[in-house]
Structure formats: C-alpha cells, structure tokens
Amino acid sequence: MWSSFKPWNPDLPLMKAVPLERLVPEYIKNFEAYVPSKPDDVLKKYYGCSRLIRLNNNENPLGPPPGAQAVIRRFPPARAAVYPSGDSFHLREKLADCHGLHPDQFLVGNGANEVITFVIKAFCQQGDNIITADRTFSVYEWVAEFSGSEARLVPLKDFGFDAQAMLEGIDERTKILFLCNPNNPTGSYWSQEELTCFLEKISGRQIVVMDEAYAEFVEKEDYPNGLDLIRQYPNLVVFRTFSKMFALAGLRIGYLAGDPEVVDMIRRTAVVYSVNGVAQEAALAALNDQEHIHRTREMVKRGKQFLIKELTRLGLPHISGEGNFIMIKVPENDSLVYRKMMTRGVMIRTMTGFRFPNYIRVTVADQESLEIFVEALGRCLSPSQND
Amino acid sequence: MEAEHFKTLGLELSTVEAFLPVATGFAEKSALALGLGEEGALSLTLATEEIFLYLCQTIPAQKIKIRCRGGGYFVQIEFAIPIEDLNLKAFNLTARIDPEDEGDWQDLGLVLASRSVDRLRIWEEKGQGLHLELTKEKVYPAFQDTLPLPVPPLSRFFLRPPEKEEIKSLARLASEYYPSPFLPPFFRFPGKTVDMAAGGDFKTMVAVDAQGHLGGGILWYWRGPKIVACYGPFLFNQPQDSPMAEALLEALLQEIARTQAMGLLCRYPTPQLPLKHFETLGSFTYFPVEQEPQSIRAYYRHLQEDMGSTVWTHSDLKLFLQQTYRRMVLPREIREIRDYGEKRNPYSVLSTRFDRDRNLVTLYPLRPGADARENLGDYLRLLKKEGWRNIFFEMDLFSPWQVEFVPALTENLFSPAFILPNAGNGDVVLFQALES
Numbered sequence: 001m002w003s004s005f006k007p008w009n010p011d012l013p014l015m016k017a018v019p020l021e022r023l024v025p026e027y028i029k030n031f032e033a034y035v036p037s038k039p040d041d042v043l044k045k046y047y048g049c050s051r052l053i054r055l056n057n058n059e060n061p062l063g064p065p066p067g068a069q070a071v072i073r074r075f076p077p078a079r080a081a082v083y084p085s086g087d088s089f090h091l092r093e094k095l096a097d098c099h100g101l102h103p104d105q106f107l108v109g110n111g112a113n114e115v116i117t118f119v120i121k122a123f124c125q126q127g128d129n130i131i132t133a134d135r136t137f138s139v140y141e142w143v144a145e146f147s148g149s150e151a152r153l154v155p156l157k158d159f160g161f162d163a164q165a166m167l168e169g170i171d172e173r174t175k176i177l178f179l180c181n182p183n184n185p186t187g188s189y190w191s192q193e194e195l196t197c198f199l200e201k202i203s204g205r206q207i208v209v210m211d212e213a214y215a216e217f218v219e220k221e222d223y224p225n226g227l228d229l230i231r232q233y234p235n236l237v238v239f240r241t242f243s244k245m246f247a248l249a250g251l252r253i254g255y256l257a258g259d260p261e262v263v264d265m266i267r268r269t270a271v272v273y274s275v276n277g278v279a280q281e282a283a284l285a286a287l288n289d290q291e292h293i294h295r296t297r298e299m300v301k302r303g304k305q306f307l308i309k310e311l312t313r314l315g316l317p318h319i320s321g322e323g324n325f326i327m328i329k330v331p332e333n334d335s336l337v338y339r340k341m342m343t344r345g346v347m348i349r350t351m352t353g354f355r356f357p358n359y360i361r362v363t364v365a366d367q368e369s370l371e372i373f374v375e376a377l378g379r380c381l382s383p384s385q386n387d
Numbered sequence: 388m389e390a391e392h393f394k395t396l397g398l399e400l401s402t403v404e405a406f407l408p409v410a411t412g413f414a415e416k417s418a419l420a421l422g423l424g425e426e427g428a429l430s431l432t433l434a435t436e437e438i439f440l441y442l443c444q445t446i447p448a449q450k451i452k453i454r455c456r457g458g459g460y461f462v463q464i465e466f467a468i469p470i471e472d473l474n475l476k477a478f479n480l481t482a483r484i485d486p487e488d489e490g491d492w493q494d495l496g497l498v499l500a501s502r503s504v505d506r507l508r509i510w511e512e513k514g515q516g517l518h519l520e521l522t523k524e525k526v527y528p529a530f531q532d533t534l535p536l537p538v539p540p541l542s543r544f545f546l547r548p549p550e551k552e553e554i555k556s557l558a559r560l561a562s563e564y565y566p567s568p569f570l571p572p573f574f575r576f577p578g579k580t581v582d583m584a585a586g587g588d589f590k591t592m593v594a595v596d597a598q599g600h601l602g603g604g605i606l607w608y609w610r611g612p613k614i615v616a617c618y619g620p621f622l623f624n625q626p627q628d629s630p631m632a633e634a635l636l637e638a639l640l641q642e643i644a645r646t647q648a649m650g651l652l653c654r655y656p657t658p659q660l661p662l663k664h665f666e667t668l669g670s671f672t673y674f675p676v677e678q679e680p681q682s683i684r685a686y687y688r689h690l691q692e693d694m695g696s697t698v699w700t701h702s703d704l705k706l707f708l709q710q711t712y713r714r715m716v717l718p719r720e721i722r723e724i725r726d727y728g729e730k731r732n733p734y735s736v737l738s739t740r741f742d743r744d745r746n747l748v749t750l751y752p753l754r755p756g757a758d759a760r761e762n763l764g765d766y767l768r769l770l771k772k773e774g775w776r777n778i779f780f781e782m783d784l785f786s787p788w789q790v791e792f793v794p795a796l797t798e799n800l801f802s803p804a805f806i807l808p809n810a811g812n813g814d815v816v817l818f819q820a821l822e823s
Contacts, residue, residue, distance in 0.1 A: 335689035
C-alpha cells in the first residue's frame, strides 16, 4: 500500500522512451507546469452555460482606453508581417517622459510575468534564494523554483507582508525580495514610510522587487510610488503591467523600471522581440489616460460598496483592500463554489492555490456583472443547493 | 525521498533453473545487507525463489534484471522483464487455475510468493516490459503498553512538523483515541512510523502548546501523481468546539496548495474532519478481520478549478456516472463505448495490490479480453480462498479499454462505490466486491 508510485500509461504508443531521468534537472522534475484555464467556449460547453461572466482574473470590463482601442482597430494587417521594435523603443521613451526617468531604466516584457523571469535569471543561480510572502501572487515562487532557486515564504501578518520576518529570512544567498504592493489577493499595502524603512534596513544588499500591478487603482495618499524611489534606492526594481487598469491583458505587455546599471544587467537576460507591435502601440496610447483611470476607479468604488453591502447581507466574511478585487470567505470548499458558479455562468477565482482555502476572489467589475454574481453566489450557497 | 534511505543492488541473469541459487543468494545477501533481518530475508528469498522458478517455466532462457532496494523500513526485490511483446496472460495470479481442480491453487508460484511478503505488485511499463515487485518490511516492536497519556485541553496551540519522538507520541495517542480503520496501519509500530516519516513516505503536522503538550495531528501522503490522501485530524482530549482540527487541515492544504496535487482524499475520516472543506465521495463497506462490517463514507476536496474533461463509460455504468457527476457538480462529457463486433483479445490481464494490514486487495486492469468475466471470477474465488475480505477494483475512465471490464464486474457482483476525480489519467471509479 505504501509503495512509491510508478508511472504507468497503457495508452501511449510503443516507442523508445526518452531518457528523461538523465536529461532533466532535478529541480524541473519536481516542478509542476502551470495549467491555464481552458478557453471560454470549451468551459461553457462543459458547464452547460450560455454566457460566461469572467470575474476571475481582475480584468477591467471597461476595456482598453479609447486611444488604445483606436490603435487596435486601425492596426494595418500588413504590419503583422514586420518585426516590432525589439526593445519597445517608443514606449520606453514615453514611460521615461511620464515618470522622469531615462528610457534605459525601463525594460518592457511580454506581460509582467516575463519580466519576473528576467529578474530571477539575472540575479539567481542554483542555491540562491528569494524571499516573498506565502500568500501572494504565485509567479515569484514558481519562477524561482523552476529556475533552481529556493523560494523562502514568509507568512502574511494581518493579511499583509511582514517586513521584520522577511528581513530575518535573509542570508548570504538571498538575492531578491519580492513585494506585491498592493498585495494580490488581500489588497493590503505598505505605506511610503513602511517601504522606505524596509529599504533602509536592506541597505542595498539585495534587490527589492516591488510589484505594482494594481498601483493605478490605489488612491490612498500614503501609498508609495515605487518609480519615485528608484533614485534614492538603486536596488529597487518596480514592476507595472498594462493588463489590469489599462485592460490590455490579451496583448500581454508589462514593464519594469530600475536603476540604469541594474536594468542593464537584467536586460542581458531579456528576450528581444517578445512584445508584439500592436501591444507596444496600444500601451503607448493607453499610458496616462487619466479619464480612463478615473472612470475605472469610480466603477471599482461603486462596485466595492455594492459588494460589501451584499456580502454583509449574505453573512459572508470578506477582505476588501486596494485593487479591483475582493476576497470572500465561503462556508464550503472554494473549488466546489467555483463549479457551482460556473454552472450559472459566473467565473471566479478559487483561493486554495493562494493558500487561502475556502476563500474566493472576485473581480470588482460593472454593476450588472456584480448583480449577477451576487444572485448566483446566494443561490449556490443556499441550503437547498447543498442537499 | 532522502538518498541515504535508498540503496539499490542489481543483478542480470537468464531465466534458467541452474541460476536459481544465484537469484536466491542475491536476494538473501542483499536483504541482509540492507538491514532486513534474518527472518525477513528468508521470506523474501523464498518469494524470490517462487518468482524465479515461475519465470523459468513461463519465459525460459530470457534475460531479466533483479534489483534489490532498501527503503529504510522495507526491502524490495524487483524483477524487470524487458520483453515488450510478452504474453501477459501468464502473469495473472490465476493463470494456472484449473477450474476443475481447486487443489491446484496451492501450487501457484505467484500466489505462494504473495503469501511470503507484505506486498506483491505487478505492473507493465510500455516499451520497458513487465515488473514484479516484492516488498518485505522490517519487523518493528509494537507499543509495549496501552495506557493513555494525559493530554490537557490546549487553550492556545501552534502548528509545526513534529520531532521524531513527537511522531511516536502522535502514533501512540492516535492509537489510544481512535479505532483501527481510521488509523494508518503502521501507527501500531512507532519505529516504523518514524522510519517512514524520515524516508518521506508521509508528512505530518502537529498542534502543540508552549509546554510541548501534543493536542492533535494530521498525516498525509501522495496516493499517486495527482492525489494526496490524509488520515485524521486526530484530536486528543480537546473540547468539541476546538479550532484545532480546522487549523490542522488548513495547514495541510497550505502545504499542498501549490503542488501538482489536484485533490485531497480522506478515505478513512475521523469524526473531527471539518466537512465544510470536503465533498462526499460515497460510501464503501469495510470488513475488519473478525469484526462486524462497517460502512465508511469517504470525502474528497478538489484543490484546483475543474475545467472539465471527457470520460468513457459502458452503458451499465452510465447512470451511476451521470448521477454522481451531477451530485458532485463535475463537468464531464460522458462517452459510451460500443461493441461493433470487432476482434477482441481473448485473454484479460489483471494486476493486484495487497494491503495485508487492512485485509484489502485492489485489482487493476492491465489488458482487456474476452475472458474478463471468467478471469475476474477466478480472481474473486482465489482471493476469498486466501482470506481476503475487502476486494476492490479501480477503473480509470480515461481509458476506454478499461471500461470494457464493466460487464465482467457487474456479473461478478462488483458495485461502484465512488468516483475519485483525477486519480488516474482521468477520473477513477472504485468498485467493491459485494459479497466480500
């Protein structure tokens, strides 16, 4: 009964087996590939629903800013045959203009996930470690592990990053500390004072990555702008994405910013031409569209008020911090809630994978979607549904 | 598993009777060298003798490999038969049964071998041939006394992996507070429990207070590449409303949340299992040795978002699948296999896994065949004659050829107990022999 598992698959054709045991590094063998969600049409077929409201990925239902939409609509098909700028030249110039930095201080990637990979490749080798929280965006941990580095996970404290515990976790092999500010999925954030205090204590010995994927949603006055701190703290690297506020998730584009020398090192690991032309131009048009940011923030503000009222009415504990999402504690297995919600055409994100079992995360979207969500959730959790 | 717990020795030879002393000598000396003890080494040697002779008769003059592996608390002998087009029929436990003469069953090499060891497993590796694996565990002393240890209710506790002595305490206390079906069988042997934990066979988390009082614990292990199974939570003298059980379970979930595990199974749940984290799989009947049978409800928890899949069925199983998938809200496209008179392999082949501690045997299909009903019937008779009371059959619905066994199972009074999602290449149905 307790013998170790031996793989056996009678459905594979007879062929000479590839000597994977010898070819594959140990840290890859122990790593599990991420399995993305199936396409909507396939999911709808399986779950028998005619529509699917996506409240699982913190996408912006308002869509890209008008300027970006125009770029996408006008993009000449013939341009698809031509390579894009290999290093997002114009976009970096515009970013530099907007943030008062030099273009060489920016590195654009195929989504923020790609720039995470660049940074870990640049600074970590086998035996090194990174430090982050146990219950945060999982990609830092994943990329570190499949790169052969150790991911040291510090428990959240009061749903936020624990600065002291992170500092205590540092040793001579620690290369990077990853912060998610505001944190996905709890919405907690470090203030300017907390962040600078942490950076002072690090004293430039390690790279500190601040993932600001949801920065544009935060209106709190004490919320720090990491880009403004790079001059003072050259070991600080800031991530931003166009996927959330600017609704370009389908085009995959994000960037990092840092000290010129630090970014020069990271650039050595970067894949050129990984960002397509329409993504670069749409991002350029989206950047700094204050009207779009304002409309989105208003939608999220109204949506949160509505959700909090309804969740309170349903008696469901919830955690609502910064960002366009809310985490909800449900009275049963979150993956069962996911399946029940899917049969009603509403897609939410289960939180077991974020180490919050029996929590779900829902995107704060438009009013109509949220009303459908609340109605579906109420029905899914009603006793009759569970009989 | 940690490298120091594994030592492997190898031998390559032909299946010729003249080499029998070489095979048995290798088994005995290797088992002793790997720390099995004389009695255990003798049992393993006898089983090796039976298997080797069986191979000499079944596949004479073929080159095979014998590996002996030490795993801390056990020693394994594995026969690797690198013949891709091997006639697997001979490796049914029942291969030489003469239905007219039940006395012949006593002389079956594979059956004899299975009696000498704790586990016998046969499996096929496509492109690699067949493997027969014999496992003999070391002999460990059981607990010497049965007096319960005093455990105060813990008003405050914290969770952590246990130290070596705490693992023994966990096993000891759990054995005092819970009846046997709800315990891992090895809990009766504290030394074995510690060795298994050191070898990475399972993980545990315990709840202790500042004074080191052990208030409870939970244990989990990998049941396959995608499923983790757990025992517990075990709580010792804690108040009914203690949050300890849920804290232990959540600690387990956090440990496995970002692994390849797609589900968590609790087949033998304690009353403290926090049901709000689980879904009911179904029930099966457990027949303890010399005790009344009891119905046990098994629980499961998905760990990931289910994105739907396709499963195969036979018409006899379809209603069960439809009802169960509906109850569990699992999106599955159910496809029915149909017989259009195509040529069928005449002989079916089954593999077995014995759990001697629970008096439980599980059958696995290796090859479908026209004789499935008779073959399964022979297995049932043999296993019952050997005293096995809990007989199960696992079918992977990913593979249409496995579903071909459904009529044979129905005719031999097997009944589907529950579906274990994603437990194989696809979902697995667990059947139980009704008259066991």
